[in-house]
Amino acid sequence: MSKTRKILGIIMAVALVLNLSAVAVIAADDSGKTNTWTLVSDAFTTEPTLNSTFTVNVQLLADYNLGPVQFALDYDSTSFGIAASGAISVAGYPYDATVQYNYDSANGLLRVVIVPDTQGLSTLPAVKLSTATTIATITFTYLAPGTIEIYNDYKTDANINGTLCAFRSLEEDLLDCEAGDLVYGQTPTITAGDHEVGSAASPELAVKAGTGGVIDNVNMFVYGVEMTEEYQMIEDVFEATAGGYIEVDQSTYAGTGAQVYVFKADDTLVATYTFVLFGDVNGDGGIDTSDSYVMELHDAWVERLEDGSPQLFAGDLDISGDIDTSDSYVVELHDSWTTRIYQSDICALL
Numbered sequence: 001m002s003k004t005r006k007i008l009g010i011i012m013a014v015a016l017v018l019n020l021s022a023v024a025v026i027a028a029d030d031s032g033k034t035n036t037w038t039l040v041s042d043a044f045t046t047e048p049t050l051n052s053t054f055t056v057n058v059q060l061l062a063d064y065n066l067g068p069v070q071f072a073l074d075y076d077s078t079s080f081g082i083a084a085s086g087a088i089s090v091a092g093y094p095y096d097a098t099v100q101y102n103y104d105s106a107n108g109l110l111r112v113v114i115v116p117d118t119q120g121l122s123t124l125p126a127v128k129l130s131t132a133t134t135i136a137t138i139t140f141t142y143l144a145p146g147t148i149e150i151y152n153d154y155k156t157d158a159n160i161n162g163t164l165c166a167f168r169s170l171e172e173d174l175l176d177c178e179a180g181d182l183v184y185g186q187t188p189t190i191t192a193g194d195h196e197v198g199s200a201a202s203p204e205l206a207v208k209a210g211t212g213g214v215i216d217n218v219n220m221f222v223y224g225v226e227m228t229e230e231y232q233m234i235e236d237v238f239e240a241t242a243g244g245y246i247e248v249d250q251s252t253y254a255g256t257g258a259q260v261y262v263f264k265a266d267d268t269l270v271a272t273y274t275f276v277l278f279g280d281v282n283g284d285g286g287i288d289t290s291d292s293y294v295m296e297l298h299d300a301w302v303e304r305l306e307d308g309s310p311q312l313f314a315g316d317l318d319i320s321g322d323i324d325t326s327d328s329y330v331v332e333l334h335d336s337w338t339t340r341i342y343q344s345d346i347c348a349l350l
Helices: 003-015 289-299 310-315 325-335 343-349
Strands: 034-040 053-075 080-082 097-104 109-116 127-142 146-150 165-169 187-190 195-197 205-207 214-216 221-223 238-240 245-248 259-263 269-275
Touching: 034 127, 034 146, 109 127, 205 214, 221 343, 238 245, 238 259, 289 310, 289 325, 310 325
Parallel strands: 034 187, 221 269
Antiparallel strands: 034 053, 053 109, 053 127, 053 146, 053 165, 080 127, 097 109, 146 195, 205 238, 214 221, 245 259, 259 269
């Protein structure tokens, strides 16, 4: 066996137990060199849907001749799951490579080792990573909110069993490596710390594409649900982002005053909105003379609606700032099918 195959063969044997530890053929501390590790994922800003998959990219900057790499990710398996095989892609690593990994449940660590594949090669030019490069893409299943980070446990002489290392080759051709030519102990930087998935990505209320919904985040009103002839439901028009969901306390043809609740996937309430159906002042979900009667009492100062209330807003059909006989007359025309009230027409006046 050639010296090269001996060196990389020993590395691979150790890699199979997921720890490139104290091997005689690997030289020691190299603290004059540096590398930078970064985790990147859309899941850090937008919560995935429960039981869906998301990816985390492990990026490395190492401006030296890169050899084998090892790292560990610290997370709780009750928050994120990983497949038994095929969950880690190393397509971005600069060499064809073999990857080995397992999850250490006792310590909550996903240990990963990536080793260049030298089989059948006569040369393997060493590569520098002068810019942040994705060396591994890991696919997780989202089970619950949690945190994930690169485990800060860099391999040095003083910490020979460290789980984090980007070995440096002293040779321009990795196939020329022999005893002492793969060096560990560089000075690492890990950008950021714990990355939150789920808990930091609170859902927000959003309007479904192709509908005419409106969200007023000042007064916490929602409107624009068409119930004249189309008979939309609130859930047809609004939805929650970031894996959340909504609930309405009146699920069928809700009226003015119905509450729309926005929840996280873990059932945590994050926002409450009040639904407004223009023309429906009494909140029964219909638009008829019972509403025009309430409006006339308001206009006559017999029984006033509260300023800023969803009921007052629902009855102000000409958006004049108050309810008067012109508004109640429009409701009566609607009830008699003379002129119909369409929510989109009122929204257009706002």
